[in-house]
Every structure is written in C-alpha cells, then in structure tokens.
Amino acid sequence: MEDFAGKDLIVRAEQEAASFEAVPVMMVGIRVATVLTVEGEFLSLSLDEAAERISRDPYLVMNRVLAARRLGLPQVRAFDVLELFAFVRPARYCLPTVAGMKEALGLGRTDESLSAEDACLALRDVAGRLLAELASETYRYRAGGARVATMMAKAGWPWGGLVIASIETYADHSREDGLFVWTSLVDWEDGAPPPPPGDEPVESTSSLERLNMLLGATSEKREGQERYAAAATHVFKPREMVEGPNVQLLEAGTGTGKTLGYIAPASLWAEKNDGTVWLSTYTKNLQRQLDQELSRLYPDPKIKAKRAVIRKGRENYACLLNIEETLRAVLMRTNPAGGMDRDKILIGLVARWARFSRDGDMIGGDFPNWLGAHFGAGRIAGLTDRRGECLYSACAHFRKCFVEKSTRKAKHADLVVANHALVVAQAALRAGDPDLPKRLVFDEGHHVFDAADSAFAVHLSGLEGADLRRWLRGKESGGSTRARGLKSRLEELITDDADAQKLLAEVLEAARVLPSDNWMGRVTGAAPITRFENFLMFVRAQVTARADSRGPHSIEASIADPLEGLVAAGTELFEALAALANPMTRLSHLLLRRLDEDADILDTTTRGRLEASAQALKLRASTVTLWAAIAEGLGGPVPDDFVDWLAVDRVDGRERDIGYYRHFIDPTKPFADIVLEEAHGVLITSATLSDRAAGSDDWQSADMRTGAQHLMVPPKRLRVVSPFNYQAQTRVLIVGDVNKTSGEQVAAAYRALFAASGGGALGLFTAINRLRTTYSHIAGALEEAGLPLYSQHVDPVDIATLVDMFRDDRHACLLGTDAVRDGVDVPGDSLRLIVFDRVPWPRPTILHRARRAAFGGRLYDEMLTRLKLSQAYGRLIRRAEDRGVFVILDGQTPTRLLDAFPEGVAVERVGLADAVSEVKKFLQ
Template sequence: MEDLVVSAEMKGADLSRLPVAVVGARSAQFLSGHGEFERLSLEDAAERISREPHLMVNRVMAARRLGLPPIRAFDALELYAFVRPARYCLPTIQGLMEALHLSLDIDSDEDKCLAVKAIAERLLVDMEAQTYAYRAGGAKVAMMMARAGWTWGPYALKAIETYPDHSREDGLLVWTALTEWEDGAPPPPPGDEPVEADESQSRLADLLGEGSETREGQQRYAAAATHAFRPREFKDGPNLQLLEAGTGTGKTLGYIAPASMWAQKNDGAVWLSTYTKNLQRQLDQELSKLYPDPKVKAKRAVIRKGRENYACLLNIEETLRAVMMRAGVNESKGMDRDKILMGLVVRWARYSRDGDMIGGDFPSWLGAHFGAGRIAGLTDRRGECLYSACAHFRKCFVEKTARKAKHADLVVANHALVVTQAATRGDDPDLPRRLVFDEGHHVFEAADSAFSAHLTGMEGAELRRWLRGKESGGTTRARGLKSRLEELISDDMDARKLLEEVLDAASLLPSDNWLGRVTGAAAMTRFETFLMLARAQVLARSDANEGPYGLEATTSEPIEGLVDAAHALGEALMQLAKPMGALAVLLVRRLDEDAEVLDSTSRGRLEASARSLKLRADTVMMWAQMAEGFGAPVPEQFVEWLMLDRAFGRERDMGLCRHFIDPTKPFADVVLENAHGVVITSATLRDKAQSDDAWRTADMRTGAQHLTIAPKRLGVPSPFDYAAQTKVLIVGDVNKHDPVQVASAYRSLFMASKGGALGLFTAISRLRSTYEQIVGPLESMDIPLYAQHVDPVDTATLVDIFRDELDSCLLGTDAVRDGVDVPGESLRLIVFDRVPWPRPTLLHRARRAAFGGRGYDEMLTRLKLAQAYGRLVRRAGDRGVFVMLDGQTPTRLLEALPEGVEIERVGLADAVKSICEFFPETGE
C-alpha cells in the first residue's frame, strides 16, 4: 500500500484561521479568520465566496442562494459524513448541533457563524480522540480525498496522523470489511394459530407501556385487526379487514400488536406495507417499542425495499476503480468530485445498517452535492445483478436483507415492492400471505403503476441496455445478458442459439442518441420511426407545444403512416419476445433436468436469470400486442394514449401508454386473492359525503369490490375535538390566477402565524413563483422558508427540517401533503393555493367516465382535502388553522372535514386577523 505522508501544508491546517459564511435568502453573514463579523449583500457575498473557500453548512444551498455554480467550501456536512458515517443528521446548523449534542444559544446570524465553527471543531476533536469509533479504514480514504482536492483533506490527515498502524488497512476496499451472510435451513411453513382480540389488546398494552392512557378507539382497532390473523375462511380470497382510523387513533401500534402476536405464535412473517419511504422510517421507529434491544430488533424486524434502493458493491468497486485511474483533478475548481464522493460512499458503506441509499442511513443531501445520477449509478437500478457470479455476492446488501426477511417476524416494505413481487413471483412460497397495507388510500396508485405498460423510447433503451450491455464508451457498468448467461449455458447449443437470436433482435430497440434522431426526424429503426410519428401526432393535436410540461394525445384518427409504423414495430417486437420467452423456459427446464449436477450457486443464477428474462419477455409481448393492435379499438378494460414527456421544457421521452381503467382488479386477482389475511388501513378510506354508502369508496379504491368474499369494515373516529382545536377559512378576495396576489396572501398568512406553516400547491410553477416573492420578507422576520422543487434537498429531509425548526415554513405539492407527520407547534397553519381538483389527463378522463363523472372528481378532491386537513392535529394538544385561497371552493367539498368544525368565508384581512386571534401568543 502507498504510504500515507502528511505534507507540511497539511500539518499546518488551522481551523481557527478559516473564514465562516452563513448565507441567507437576502444577505450573508461573515466571520473572518481574525474574529471580525461583517454582513454583505448576496452579490458582494458571491464575489467573496468565489475567491476563497469558506467554512459553511450546505455549500449547495448557499450556491443556489448566491446564484453561483457549485462552489468550493469547507462544508461541515461533508466533514460530518466522513467523521460520523451512517449517522443521521439534518443538513442544517441546528441539525448538526443536535447530532453532536452541542448546546449553543442561536439568537442571531453572528451566533450561527460561531456555531458553524464549533461544529467543525467538535468533529475534528472527535476524530482525534482515543475513543473515536470510526477509525478503521479512514486513513487511505482520507488520503485519496485530500489528493482529489477535498478541502477537509489536510484536517482529516492531520487527525489521522495520530492513529497507530493507520496504514494497515485499505479502507477503500470496503467490501473486505463487511460480514458475509450465511444460508440457514429454509424456514418451515408458518402455522395457522389465530390471534384473539384479547391477545391483541394485551400486546397493545405491552407496547404502550405502564401508565399510558387507554384509548377506546385504539382498543377496538386492535381487536378488529385480528380478523386478518385468523385462519382463512375460503380459498377464493383472504380475510380482508378494512380499517379507517381517524388521526390520533394510534393505528400503527393497533396493527403491530396483532401482527407481531401472529408472527410469534406461528413462526411466520407479516409484511407491513407503506406507500411512502417516510412512513417506512416511522414504522421502523415504532418497532423499537416492540423490540427495545437493537440486536433483537435487527433479527426480528427488517426493512425491505426494491433492489434499486441498495448500494451495489460491484458498482462501487468498478466506479472506484475507474475514478482512481484518473490522475489529478478533473474540474476547474481544483477538485475531483467523483473521488470525493466515492470516499464518503465507502466510509458510509462500511458502517451502514443495511446499505439502503434511498431513505436509509445514507446522507440524503449527497445527491445534491455531487449529482443524483452519480448516486443512482451505485445501485442496481437496471436489474443487471450477476447474483452468485458476483465476487461480492455473499456480502451483498440486497441478498443479506432478503435472507433476513425470510426469518423475520415483521417485514416493513412498500406497496410497490409487494405488488411487483406478487405479480412477478406468484408461485414463490416465500411471498407473504399476511399483509398490512398502511396508507391504504394509495393502493389504487400503487396498483396503477405496477400493472401499466409504457411503450416508450426510454423504456426501450433501458431494455436494450439490459440485453446488450453498454455499447458505447464510459465507465458505467452494464454487462448485458450475454456476459450474465454465457458461463451458465456454454455447453447448451440450443440456449446459445436463442441468446444470439435475442441479441440480434434487440438491435431494434433504441440505442444511444435515439432522442436526437427522433426529434430530428432521422429515425434509424422501426422503433424510432414509431416514436417519431407518435411525437408528431402529439404535437399536432396539442395547444401547448412551447410550454414546459408534458403533452398527450388520443390514439384516435392516427396521422398518416403511424398505424403502419406501429404494426411494423409490433411484428419486430414479437420477434424479440419469442426467443426471450423460449430462453427463459429453457433455463427453467435446465433447473429440473440438471438438478442432480447443478451446484447451489448455478441454481441460484439460473433461477434469477430465468425470472428476470421471463418478466422482460412478458413486457415485450405486451408492447407487441399494443403496437399490433394500434388503430383498432382498445380492449375495454384499458385506456391508451400517446405521450410526450418533458422536464424543464426539454423533451425526455415519448411513446404509447396503456393503463387499466381499474387497476384494483389485477391487484385483487394477483395480491389479495393469494393472501390469507390482509388489513388495509388509512385515515381516509371513505368519502364521508356518500352518507348512503360511504364504504363504497373504500371498496372501489382497494379492490375489495372484486373479491368473492366481502371484507369486514370498521371506522374508528378520531379522539380529537376538531371543533375546538381547528378552524377553516375560505379566502374569497384573492385572485388565484394572479401570482402576485397569491404570494402576498401566503406572506401575510405565514407572518400572522409567525411560521409553523405548510403551503400546499397544485402546480410547481406557482410554488416556485411564490417562494421567490416571499422568502426575503419572511427571513427578515426570522421565519425560515423551505420549498420542495426549490431547495436542493429531498422531500423527506425537508419535512424533517420543517418538523425540527419550530417556526419555519414549508412549501410543497402532493408528496408533502401525503408525507407530513409534524405534531406540535411546528405545524399550526396549512394554506392551499386552490382546490386540488384532479389533473384533467386522458387517463383521468377515462376513469371519470367509468367511476361516476363529476362525483368521481369530487370524491378524489374530498379525499385530498381530508388528507391535508388531517396533518394539522397529530396529538391532543395541537391546534391549527386550515386556509383555502380559493373563493370558488364548493361547500359540498367541505363535507370531507370533521363535523362541527367552524368554516368561515372571509377576506384576506379578516383571515389574517382570525389567525392572530386563534394563536394569541403569535400576535403583536
């Protein structure tokens, strides 16, 4: 190994001489290396920070506010990621202080500067301490990063110089430090002992602990949920329990109680499925009450996500090898961002709980700092896994988690994974038979995504890459089907012939630069010709060709040449699907015929390859059917349309889409009917405006209506006194079409509540416009403002920051509305810019016609309003105001709100006054 030599310059690294900068929305506060404070305008601050690296927190956020490209800085976040790998912290000054247990009074920007310096000092002191827990492997990583131009490199090496035998281990080779998983005997089938109501309630009491308040609604909920944990009554469907639980019921522990009891009694797993990663994390936290010992919890409770969420060790190795081959730095700022990123990644991978890069213990802000594409390239997002042929297979994060899940009691998954596994591995005995779908109002969307088909350029290009590998230059790994199968079928002439047929037929699929050829009318293949003509039809029939948003058009009355192009494409796709399917069948046959001679490694590779190949062959067959049938009537259960996708005004994709009008039908067929017991739960399963049959909405949105066996149903009301704790204001004198008026309204309302406000928007453009107009005035009142689609931070982290900072404000869209769980004063005001009617897409039009016309629109809107309103009160002492800046809000939509809540139609001035009176402590 190369010796670690600390240069004189590195030895002279002195933190006290570093200038500090805290960049706000309107100005920046500086602390010089001599201890002098100075405030500058953003323009002057940009000039100074461009000249000299400053100590700061979140250099990407600072650069955005300064209007600069990526800046070189001593970012305390990057130092934290190196010093405390895989340890969570919010990417803010306050977040770093809390993670480091620093108690400092922050009353001004000057205090913030001092706090940033104290954070950096603490981290460097920690790294030098004899008790430092993350020494292993750090020396070689720090040297690589220092030579790549990492600003903290000299400081890290100065600390590491004190380590004994620091050059003994190469921390870059992180896979050598990870433990291997071990295969045990496959678990026996679970038992079928029922969970009784009193057992569930007793387990609930244990989870709540002594002295906790008994909630009658939670007790009823826990008892009712046991229906899903009794032996199945009929073979045609599960014991299905629909449970609507008002906010504050305590539904999470209410279903954990019977689920954990069933798992314990029957030695089997229950899968707890959520829609958002945020709730997955919350569920994981709740399970600490069930398993307070972390070692026991690690065995009994497992988080499962799709393969694309986890770090791929082979991708890390090959990316690291590629960047290490480069000499020196590769950017004008004097640093190699790839090497710095890889240094932080290998530090994290060594200490990560489970290798989850999306929503796990990976620093979420690294994507904004170094590029989300760089992070994504370190996962297996394209299904290129070599399985047991990979040198790191026995240390693979995905394989380790999958094996733990087979022996766990509770598996915390997500709707997408559960539905996809059921659809693609229906005969797998390891698939869960006891399921809880939390956030059950999103089952419809999850099923819609899982059972749709998109014959588009991007999808075709991804398939070509999976089949043929990367066909042009670059460092990204993409081995292709031949390299994954060649060794397995070397002695099978039939399989080798089919493989060659597949690879030859795959030349039809879009290759590199397909988008430029399609948009430039220079199509080279039948696939590209179809895309070119599909794009032409969309542009010909759209009224917003120059806008930033995606476009769509019906398939009716196709333009000249489009039908012929589609049929030609269908024929070619069929020639690809047939050998793909035949090869998958042959691989499965080999598993049977060669069972006596195949070792376990080869069996695993054959089985995984056959499954992946069949899945993709089925997709290509569906594409072929769509293309061959183009121009004829679409099967009645589907809706099809042509689309042109855009991002920030630039075209990204185009093609033909097919969705089920009712995706809960395949969901019921594939997921529900094969399960033994299912709980579907949410705070908003029913549309309460349908007083004659409110459960009809729940049945329609969950697939229950397609089951032979009717579900059991229970609605548990919220224990909160919404009439006393909340108020609803409909503001009628703000022109919702005038962005200046809308922004002024948000500013006035946020100032009236003195922060603690969530602004919800139905369009990203209006969100951004409002942010730009109000961020400065709010900052002058010491009210921090954050925004989805503006701040370079992922949504879950934005919500965490909003929760942590008592008087901050947050602007967001649907993802924020559904993912916010902010108890206490941090959320005391919600403002909607306008009624969240469904987007008038062609897909929605088809569903509107099928599900009840205007009533369907109103049902969906009421459910959105109920979800948003439900964010206001999360515990007994919470109080809040809900404001709608849309005077045209129909009264019938407000039936979504709890009975007795005061609803006033007022002007903006009266709304401001009402908020001040509702929160007297915030008034002047």
C-alpha cells in the first residue's frame, strides 16, 4: 500500500499550485471553441485548432468527455472542474454546467445563458473557489482526503498536485486512510421486528387537517386537492373481505397537487397504526422528486431520515466488498507509461463519495451520475451488486452494508419511497410473505402495466444465460470481473454436509451448458460449444431469415413453423436445463431443511446466510425450470394468456443479445393476483389514467391498464379536474406541410420553432435515429442564436441530469424520447413549447400485435396514442401562470386522436410558417 504524501510530493504539489494561474481555459462549443489564455486574452478557435492545442497542453474545462467528443478526440487530458467538485464536495449535488457550479458555490446565478467568454471567466473562478475551500481551516470533508488525493496524484490525475497542496494546508492529523472507506462508516443496528400494524381508519376530516398542515397557513386552498385527499382515505380503511382490497383509482389533472393529497392520509395512517405505507413511482427521477416533497412533512433532516426511506433494488447501491476488491486490485498495478490510470482516479472519487453519502445509492442518489460517462458505466455498475452475488453476513462489511442498512430502516419507517419495479418484484418473489407492504400508493399509475409486463416476463436469452453462469460458476477466465460464484458463497456453510457438497458439484457441472465468455462471437460464427449456444444459433438463423435484418435496429420473428434443426436444438436444451434445475432445487430444499433441523444450534449469522442462499437458489432454479419448459414446448402451441417470439437485440447496429421471449398478453392479471389482492389498500393515481375518447367508457381503459378489472371487489373511482385554464394558457398546432420522412425538413422545422420560442423547448421523437439526425442539423445554429441544446442519446449525461440542465436555463432546448416525456416536471418559463416529430403510434411488434388483437384492435392503438399525447401535453402547464404551445409535425394526425387534449382546447391545422408565427405571437 502507498503512504501519505511525502515531503517530495508535497513540494511538487506546492509548485504546481503556484502555477495554477498558468493553466488556460477552454469552453468547447458545437462549432467553435473559446479559449481564455493565461495572459487574459480570448481566442475563438475552430474545433480542429482546439483539438490540436488541447492534445499538447492541458486546459481547464467543464466536462472533459463532452469536450473530447466535440473535438473528435477519443479522450483529453484536462483539468475537469466536474472531477474537482466531486472530490471537494463529495455526495453533494451540483448541476454539471458552469451556471450550476456557480450556484452551488454561492457565486450567484443569472436567468440568461452565459456567453462563452463569461463561462471561461466563471470556470476559472469556480476552480479557484474549490481549491480555496480545500485549504480552509473549516473544510467539512477533510477526513481521509489527503490519502485519496495522494493516490490519485500518483495515478496521473491532473488535479492531484493542486489538491494535495490545498488540503495539506491544515493537515489531517487523524491520519485516517480515506481509501479504506468502510473503516469510517457506522454500523447499522438491527432492532426487534416491528409488531403487525394496527387497522385504525383515516377519516376524511383528519386527512384534510394534515393536508392543511403540509400546505401551511398562507397557502391557497384548492378544492380539487381537498377532494383528492378525502377520497384517498378509502385506501386507509380496514378491508371487508379476504382478497378484497380497498382499491381507489384517482385521476388527478395537472396542478391538483396529488402528491401532498396522498401523503396526507398515508402519513396519518402510518402514525396511527405504527405501520408502513409504500409510495411507489415509475422512475428513479420521480423518486427523488417525491423525496423532496416529504421535506414538508419532516422538515428536520434527522427525523426525516428515520421516518422516510428511499428503497431501490440492491443493484442500485454501492457494494463495499466490490469497492474493496477493486481498490486492492488497482493499487497493486503500476500506471501506464506517461498516462493516467483512470481506474485509480475513479476509485478515489468513489471512496470520497461513499465516505459522505446519505445512503450509498449510486444510480439516481447522491452519486455524481456524470461519472458513468467519464469512466464508463460498466465500471460504475461493477461496484454494485448487480448480479446478486452478495455474501450477506459472510461479508466483512455486512454490518456497514448500504443495502442492509436501507432494508432495515424501511422496516421501521412510516413512508417508504420505492419504484414500481421493486414493489412488483418483491411481491412476485415473496408471495405470501406477511411482511410485504399492505398499504400501497402507485403514483404514475398508468405505468403499472409496463412494470408488471417486465416483472412477469420470461427471457431465454444469451445474456440471461451468461449472467446465470457467472452467478453459479463465478470467474472462469481472465479479465476484471469479480464474480465470486456459488461455491465461494456456500463452501463455508456446507463443509460438514456431504449431500450438499455433492449437489453443489452437480450444479456447477450442469451449469457448463450455459453460455460462457464470448458466446456471441461463437454463435454468430456458427461455432457453438454448448447446447445453449447451439440453440441460440438456430434462433438467430430463424430471425435473420424471416425479418428485415437491414439497418441498426433490433429484429424479431414468429416462432411459427420453426426452421429445420431448431426444435431438435430446443429438445437438447430442455434436457440440459432440466439437469441443471433439478440439483439447484434440491440444494435449495436441503439448505432450507437445515434451517429447520438445526434451528437450536445455528447462530444468527449462519441462519441469515443459509436462508439468503436458499432463496436465491430457489428463485434461479424456478427461472431455469421456466426456460426448460419453453425449450421443450418449441414447435407446439403456446400456452393460453401468453405470446412468444424470437429476437436479435441490437444497439446501434451491433448485436447484443439473442433469445426466445415469453410475455403475458395481459400482465395485469398476475399483478392483480400477486400485488393487489394481497394488499389491504391500494391507491393508483395519475393525471392520465383513463382515455376520454368520444363515446367510450372512459374508465374501461383505466381498469384494463391497472388490473382493476380482475378484482372481485370493484375499485372506487374519482376524477379531479385540473384547475388550469388550458383554453387560454395553451395552443395546439398540427403542421401539415412538413414531409415527416425528410430528416432535413423535420430538422428545419425544429430549428425554426425553437428559435421562435426563444428556447424553453422540448422536442420529442418516436425514433432515436431521427432524434440524432435533427440534433446534428440544428445544434450549431441554435448555439449561435444563444440557445443551448441538450439531447438524450447524444450528450454523455444521464436523462435525469439532462432534464435538470434544461430546467435550469429558460433559453435551453432538449431533445428526447419517451423517457423525457414521462413524469418530467419543468414548471414555469423553462418549458413553453413541445414539438412531436410525428404521431406516437405504438411500434408494430409481435407483442403489440397480440395485445392489439386481445384489447380491441384499432381502438387499442388509438387509446395508447391518445394517452401518450395527453402525457406529453401535460408537461406544458405546471402552474397557473404558465403558457405553452404543443406542436405535432404530422399532417396525417387523425381527428379522433384529438380527444387527448382537454375539452375546449382549440386544435389548429396550419403550415409551418403560420406555426412559427403563432408560437412567436402567443409566447412573446
């Protein structure tokens, strides 16, 4: 291990600190780069000139990855202020822009976009402030910092010397080794299991009183919000029969205030009954928004930390064992000649973050999301437990584990903020468990169909098989993987059990049938080495033979009339999978039997490990059994209620996965059976639960999408209309003279409309390639007009951060797909124009065709499309003073889709020139 900074390193660091003013600044734009020289002169350079300069000398930049991409370089060595901020203020939020940095450091903000020259000056000021903060006697995050900075400096981190010189101003006399972050974390405490919750009802009057408390005395009362909070109490009353939960469908128009409307009765029920209510959203971004709202209920952060907990799947949290193993591995190696060791720099920033993190959440928590683009998303994911390889109590860091701490806090919390995927997965994996939550709120309820679809699907694919092999057999070849395998997790538990050891050996031997490293190359090269790979080869052959394989997109084919050899390959795979599932199941049962037979002698730690291992084996054995059933039945009829197909998954034209896929035609049926009927009360709420097409039963679509149609006791239903005056606050325009198949015409339309609105514009696309084409055509022109353009699938930034950047600048524009459309809250002037490239019809996949046939044909397509349009339109007006224009660049938009917009909103069919004129007139 390396020592703390020695005298020579400190002297060198001080010399580098003295030369900080000799570092020039570069802001890289779409077409030109602006440089602030050390003499204070501004230069405007072509991107080629800027690339040549930054390749010779390091510059001070904002986001080196984005700068390198714009300059056409694989990477740049630069003083990236984002990395400096991550070191100086670990686990603290900052918008990754110059304006965001200024605001985080208290240097003021402006509602106008910074010029390139002002950005250069601000960037130098920000860097200086951060270094000065490090050198301050009152610096909050000094603990362990010197050790981390030393390692990063030796790894070639450009900031290393400057950081050491600053942080050593006031030496860390504790000599804490900041790299070994687990030594500084506090152990979690495991209290007694909470008793079953009570069943006292929440009355409407009490819910309204709590709502008024949350709003404050000065807030204006909203009739719709009060109706909502009163109706939501149905969920928090005792149910009247088994399998008859109190289900309430609550559609709340934008501006109703539904979040506080359900927090009021939910928090009351939790307090009265000493129980827990789970509040579920669809996206991690909305988990964060809901967490912010809970600060109204719990203004004291310490009380909030105990009574409100964010829960996600364990793959979201940092694994301290993975961090330790990565750290020890990188410390053992020497730096590349004349270069930087990015793994050492990353693990240094991770160690700083983990030391001060709120809960260890690396995906959507307080971890800097942009680090994924800087160092590789795979490296970040490798520091979590994404493959379920946890050693549980056998891990040296078990008592400090972020996942275990979160799980235990959730058991004693009043409110748990989760996501649909976790809630449904828990219910499916722990069916019948009395500790599952009995009171649930599904916000963004229109997405429970999608969450159930993912949870109850079965994918017999190469990636799934390879993941299972790694889980069972661990690391089998070279490379950086730290997969530990079943043997390393079980060996210590079964040293005195010959039967278990025999079954373990059978499992590991049978697992050889699963795809191993480089399986894709062998399958595409017709050189499979296992029955699984042979099966995938025939699947790929059928898909490529029957689908249009040209282009970069994923392709699929029906399972009907299998190619010669596919059924035989399936039969062979069935035999091999059955031979794997059998010992896995028997080993699981044996471990569970030991829990019963040895109950009097097993210590708590061993019991926990045995139970966790047995349940994990049981789960994966059931998956293998389902795979075997699919392989055996190939060529025969598909079971009722399911749709099957074959597919080759591609990303940017590169084949990523091959498989056989099985989904429920109606996934809300198992959702109703496993989630709804097992609960006592469930609230499903959204602004777009129902489809209000002319002449239709507007609640029928809500029942179908939420699983309410499968319940013995019908749900209660209520619609609370929006308080906004949409007729006066919005315009809807359908542009009929733009050729939607012409990338140039579509891009020109976006450019003209975005310029007309002066920014504050969201462009939505139904295909990624059209988004990228539009970006390439308009980015430079918008930059010259002073309108920053951000884009999903182009900028190396996660979508939640892109939305934050867009929200922060009223002149910014953002391009995105469905992930941007759903659940984005951008109030005020930052969003005043939405442009759809075309009608968002459902993609005509095999799965969709089956559901279309089951749910009403053309009417089903139109319902889904109206809901998408309604959700997008709902992004425009978030406050009473907002104004906005909604544009569809598709002259073929059917009139029957226009019921997606609120009643009374006029829809005009115009040409592009008139649309541009109307946007200018209405918004300005």
